Amino acid sequence: MRHGATEAEIQRVVGVIREMGYQARPMAGAQRTAVGLVGNDGRVESSHLEGLPGVQEVIHVSKPYKQVSREWRIDSTIVRLPGGVTVGGTDVAVIAGPCSVESERQIIEAARHVREAGAVILRGGAFKPRSSPYSFQGLGRPALKLLAKAREETGMLICTEAIDPDGVGWVAEVADIVQIGARNMQNFSLLRAAGRAGKPVLLKRGIAATITELLLSAEYLLAEGNHDVILCERGVRGFDPSTRNLFDLSAIPVVQKLSHLPIIADPSHGTGMRDKVMPMARAAVAAGADGIMVEVHPNPEEARSDGAQSLYPEQFSQLMREVRVIAEVIGRRIAEPAPVGA
Secondary structure, three states: OOOOOOHHHHHHHHHHHHHOOOEEEEEEOOOOEEEEEEOOOOOOOOHHHHOOOOOOOOOOOOOOOOOOEOOOOOOOOOEEOHHHOEEOOOEEEEEEEOOEOOOHHHHHHHHHHHHHHOOOEEEOEOOOOOOOOOOOOOOOHHHHHHHHHHHHHHOOEEEEEOOOHHHHHHHHHHOOEEEEOHHHOOOHHHHHHHHOOOOOEEEEOOOOOOHHHHHHHHHHHHHOOOOOEEEEEOOEOOOOOOOOOEOOOOHHHHHHHHEOOOEEEOHHHHHOOHHHHHHHHHHHHHOOOOEEEEEEOOOHHHOOOOHHHOEOHHHHHHHHHHHHHHHHHOOOEEOOOOOOOO
C-alpha cells in the first residue's frame, strides 16, 4: 500500500482479495502496510488490485515459501517476549542451560549460573527425542514443573521442546518459547499444532535439511497464524567426523537475505565438543546471529545427555564477556536479563 493509505483503503483491498477466493493478511510496517494474498494458485489477475485506491504496487512472491520470505515482508520480524526481551532487532538474545532437566537442584542451579552470567532465556529439555531408544528420554511432564519453579526463583524465561502434537499444550502452559527440535523439523502435524499454541516457536534446522526446507517448515507455523517464529542453525550432517555436525554459519546471512524471521545459532549441537563451542559462539555473533543457544551444566561430567558439549558455568561466564565485546563492535548488544520480579 502507499505511504499514508487509510484503513478504509486497506480494508477495501482485503475485501477484494477475499471476493477473489483467497485469504488476505495485512502487515503493518514502519513506512507502509503490505497486504499478503494467501493461496495464490497462479491465476490471480493483478489488475483487479492495481487500480484500487491506496495500492502502490503488486509484488509477486516467487519463492515456494510465501509468508516467511523477504518478498512478503521487508521489515525484519522482532519476536517480543515477556519482560521486554526481544529476539531480532539490535539485541542479541542468549539462551542457555542444560540439555535435559535432571532434577530440581540441577535445573535451579543451572538457571542461577546462566542468569548471573547474563543469559535471558533458560533452556532445558523435558521431552528428549533421542537416536537410541535406550538413551535418556527426559523426565517428561514433571520436568515442566521444575522449569516453572526455576522461572519463579530466577525470573528467567523458558524455552523447551515439544515432540508431538498432544504434548504441545503441556509445553505451551509452561514455556515462553516452544521449541521444535531438528528431528521434528518436518513433523508437519507437530508444526501445525505448535502454530496454533499461542506461543512463540523456535524452529531448529533439520539434521540434513536445506535452507529452503527450513523456511518451508516455518511456513507451516505462519500459515496457522503464528508470526512469532525464531529459526535456529544447529549444524547439519557432514562427511567429516572431526565434529558432531557441520556448523553452517553461512546460513545466518543467507536466511537473513531470504527471510524476515530472526535466526539464532546453536554452537553446542553444531560442534558437539566443549572446546569448540566458545569459538563458534563468538563466530555466530560476529556473523550476525540474533541470538545463541548454549548448553551449560553445573557438572557436565554427570550430565545424562550431551555432557561432552556442555560448558562449565565459569566457561559460560567467560563466553558472555567475550560476546558482549563482539556484539558492540558490530553495533549490537547482548540482551540483559530483567530484574527478578520485574
